[in-house]
Amino acid sequence: MRWTPPQDRIHRLDAKRKLLRSGNQFGKTTAALAEVIWRCTGTHPHYPTKAPPIECWVVCTSWQQAVAIMLKFHELCPSEHIDHFASSHFTIRNGYGKDNPTVIFNCGTVLRFRTTNQGPTALQGATVDYVLIDEPTSLDIYRELDRRLMRTGGSLCLSLTPVNRDCSWLWDMVEADVIEEVHAKLTAENLTPVGAVEPLRLQDNTLMDSDWIAEQWRITPPIFAPVVLDGEWETRPEGVFFKCFDRSKHVSADAALDPARGAIRWVMGIDYAAADRDYGQVAVLAQVQRQVGDNGRKREAILVRDLVVMPGVATNGQFAAEVLRMLERQGMKWRDLHEVHGDNPVTARWVLKSNIETMRAISREAGIGYSSLQPRIKNAKEGKLSAGMVDAGARYLYEHLAEGLLILSPRAAALADAFETWDYGRDHPAKDRIDALRYALKMYIFPRGRQGAVVRVA
Numbered sequence: 001m002r003w004t005p006p007q008d009r010i011h012r013l014d015a016k017r018k019l020l021r022s023g024n025q026f027g028k029t030t031a032a033l034a035e036v037i038w039r040c041t042g043t044h045p046h047y048p049t050k051a052p053p054i055e056c057w058v059v060c061t062s063w064q065q066a067v068a069i070m071l072k073f074h075e076l077c078p079s080e081h082i083d084h085f086a087s088s089h090f091t092i093r094n095g096y097g098k099d100n101p102t103v104i105f106n107c108g109t110v111l112r113f114r115t116t117n118q119g120p121t122a123l124q125g126a127t128v129d130y131v132l133i134d135e136p137t138s139l140d141i142y143r144e145l146d147r148r149l150m151r152t153g154g155s156l157c158l159s160l161t162p163v164n165r166d167c168s169w170l171w172d173m174v175e176a177d178v179i180e181e182v183h184a185k186l187t188a189e190n191l192t193p194v195g196a197v198e199p200l201r202l203q204d205n206t207l208m209d210s211d212w213i214a215e216q217w218r219i220t221p222p223i224f225a226p227v228v229l230d231g232e233w234e235t236r237p238e239g240v241f242f243k244c245f246d247r248s249k250h251v252s253a254d255a256a257l258d259p260a261r262g263a264i265r266w267v268m269g270i271d272y273a274a275a276d277r278d279y280g281q282v283a284v285l286a287q288v289q290r291q292v293g294d295n296g297r298k299r300e301a302i303l304v305r306d307l308v309v310m311p312g313v314a315t316n317g318q319f320a321a322e323v324l325r326m327l328e329r330q331g332m333k334w335r336d337l338h339e340v341h342g343d344n345p346v347t348a349r350w351v352l353k354s355n356i357e358t359m360r361a362i363s364r365e366a367g368i369g370y371s372s373l374q375p376r377i378k379n380a381k382e383g384k385l386s387a388g389m390v391d392a393g394a395r396y397l398y399e400h401l402a403e404g405l406l407i408l409s410p411r412a413a414a415l416a417d418a419f420e421t422w423d424y425g426r427d428h429p430a431k432d433r434i435d436a437l438r439y440a441l442k443m444y445i446f447p448r449g450r451q452g453a454v455v456r457v458a
Contacts, residue, residue: 001030001034002193002194002195002196003031003193003194004027004184004190004191004192004193004194004200005184005189005190005192005194006020006022006026006027006031006182006183006184006190007020007027007030007031007034008194009182010031010032010035010157010182011031011034011035011045011046012046012047013180013182014046014047015155015179015180016155016156017146017155017156017157017158017178017179017180018155018156018157018158018179018180018181018182019157019158019159019160019170019174019179019180019181019182020032020157020158020159020160020181020182020184021160021161021162021181021182021183021184021231022161022183022184022185022186022230022231023161023184023185023186023227023228023229023230023231024161024163024228024229026161026184026186026190026231028134028159028160028161029069029072029134029159030072030076031159032132032134032157032159033058033069033072033073033076033077033132034076035132035157036056036058036073036111036130036132037073037076037077037081039054039056039129039130039155040052040054040056040081040105040107040109040111040130041081041105041107041109042107049155050129050130050152050154052105052107052108052109053105053107053108053109053110054109054110054129054130055109055110055112055126055127055128055129055130056109056110056111056112056128056129056130056131056132057111057112057113057114057126057128057130057131057132057145057148058073058111058112058113058114058132058134059114059115059116059123059131059132059133059134059137059141059145060113060114060115060116060134060135061115061116061117061134061135061136061137062115062117063098063115063117065115065134065135066095066101066113066115067093067094067095069095069113069134070090070095070096070101070113071092071095073103074090074095077103080106081105081106081107082103082104082105082106083104083105083106086104087102087103087104088100088101088102088103095113096113100112101113116137116138116141119140119141120138120140120141120143120144121144123141123144123145123148124144126148127148127151127152128145128148128149128152128154129149129152129154129155130149130154130155130156130157131145131148131149131154131155131156131157132156132157132158132159133145133156133157133158133159133160134158134159134160135159135160135161136160136161136162136163136164136165136167136170137165138165138166139169139170142169142170158170158179161227161228161231162227162231162232162233162234163224163227163228163235163391164391167233168233171233183231184231185229185230185231186213186216186229186230187213188208188209188210188213191208191209191213204297206297216229217229218244218402219244219398219399219402219403220395220398220399221241221242221243221394221395221398222243223235223241223424224391224394224395228395239423240420240421240422240423241394241398241422241423241424242397242398242401242419242420242422244398244401244402245401245416245419245420247416247420249404250401250406250407250408250416250419251407251408251409251410251412251413251416252407252408252409253409253410255303255407255409256303257287257289257301257303258289261289261291261301262289262290262291262292263289263290264287264288264289265287265288265289265338265339266285266286266287266332266336266337266338267285267286267287267288267337267338267339267340267341267440267441267443268283268284268285268286268323268337268339268340268341268440269282269283269284269286269340269341269342269380269435269436269437269438269439269440269441269442270282270283270284270323270340270341270342270343270355270358270377270436270439271283271342271343271432271433271435271436271439272342272343272344272345272346272353272354273312273346273353273432277311277312277429277432278311278312278429279309279310279311279414279429279430279432279433280311280312280432281308281309281310281311281312281314281319281353281432282307282308282309282310282432282433282435282436283307283308283319283322283323283326283436284304284306284307284412284415284433284436284437284439284440285304285305285306285307285326285327285330285440286302286303286304286305286437286440286441287302287303287305288300288301288302288303288441288444289301299400299403299405300400300405300441300444301405302400302405302406302407302441303407303408303409304406304407304408304409304412304415304437305330305409305411305412306326306329306330306409306411306412307326307411307412307414307415307433307436308322308323308326309414309433310322312346312353316353316357316358316360316361317361317364317365319353319358319361320358320361320362320364320365321365323358323362324362324365324366329411333366334362334366334368334373334374334375335374335375337375338375339375339378339443340375340376340377340378340440341377341378341379341380341439341440341442341443342354342355342358342377342378342379342380342439343355343380343381343435343436343439344379344381355376355377355378355379358377359373359376359377380438380439380442389438390438392445392446393438393441393442393445394424394434394438396438396441396444396445397434397437397438397441401419414433415433415434415437417430417433418430418431418433418434419434422434
């Protein structure tokens, strides 16, 4: 491994409680897992640590995140260190599994992967030598994990970007010198490995230099940029969110996707609203094409073809009829859709709005048996934290607008209004239209099965 300066500094920082804080995809977890491997094997290159065997925990916020961390650990840790017979069985799909995922080292060290979904009480009772907390957690979880180290005099490391959770308590602890930190901003210097003359490169060989960094600032929403790029403690709300939207560039009656460049899929997203939302019941219809750029990088070209916007008082039957009329305008049937995602159920005074009720209404209006309706409407929020979904989806839309990969047809003019006015507020009247577009693109915003490069930490 060629460590960058921030990674090298956190490795050399001999502190009982330490933090590596940076933006997203900066190598925080990789550096922190190297610490875990060195401590588990008693081979830390910079200072002595407790001789193995020890008990070590890697603590994640969710099962999905834990699987990703297990994969990184599996790629980093030399196989010869592991007692494969005694350890939990590893698979690419499920990591070391849900049932007490554990790695046993040949030296006797026990490494457990834990999640915080069940709260602090699920972490009580154990005595641990070393804890890694990956990504932000709550003060209650931190306090409980810190107590697990008391009898052993153990150490704790955090690696995170301060996003999707209140980190003010952690900021206070850093300011009070309770936790020592390395803060890594997105600079070419911080991306240049120690002893190297040029910054790191992406998998497509793009150099992560000052020009690349400037592009990241251009395509990242200003409200998020200080946190997701520089790892700052706070976001900075500044009026309209989609500052990059330009109606003259992003609305076109002539835009079309070229079938010669790849398969074109039709997708739909549906947002439901209670009766008090005038423009809250929305269905967005879009075409998506996975294209390969000149640098070999795959990106989605998105053409929003049409949408339905109705007040929350509209019935399921009225909404379904308008959705089918929208498809008819495009020369389509429901069966021509590749995938449809809808919001969680909403209960108004007189009616329930949900994916099931919408499918029933679509079936009635189209004269199709309910059980025969394909595709089914999937839950857009299944398997993801709501706050994380909004952040990731909004960034995805911003990046594609900034790169000219998201175009609206005149039929989708109501989305243009939403892009021009939404301030990231959850109660803003344009949010439902933005949400419906995010739901339509869920399979692209949260793709499955992407793997990173394989590296080893000696």
